[in-house]
Amino acid sequence: MSADNTSQQINKTIRKDVEKIVDKCDIEDICAQCDAASNKTVSYCRCWKSKKFPFCDGSHNAWNKETGDNVGPLVITKKQA
């Protein structure tokens, strides 16, 4: 693995001591989080810059502006109130 490849890493800071970051969530827990949220929504980070990872904190906006990228979160909503 060349130095050049390492510089391409998507995740520069989050849990770098972990070999592969897989976040497992039970849908029942997500349901409860949606219920607790005013907008009935839970957003998950996909830019690996969020300070609240695995949840989105909007960091993708600054990243996209800086690099011209177009990444954004996975947004889970709950229809029935």
Next chain:
Amino acid sequence: MSADNTSQQINKTIRKDVEKIVDKCDIEDICAQCDAASNKTVSYCRCWKSKKFPFCDGSHNAWNKETGDNVGPLVITKKQA
């Protein structure tokens, strides 16, 4: 935005015509997908390399091997059978 910044983009290929890729999913639909899956699980891509984006297809493994990164999917599971 310098050429160097553009080379840092996380997403090199997916829907590059879209300004910001936000995937919105209803939890009810995810529930149905979990039910339909043999392992009661739905995995969402966070490495932006999946051919089945927004779903994971395991592409993060080759990426991690190539770059020494440690990214992986968001895995949603359903407890009650």
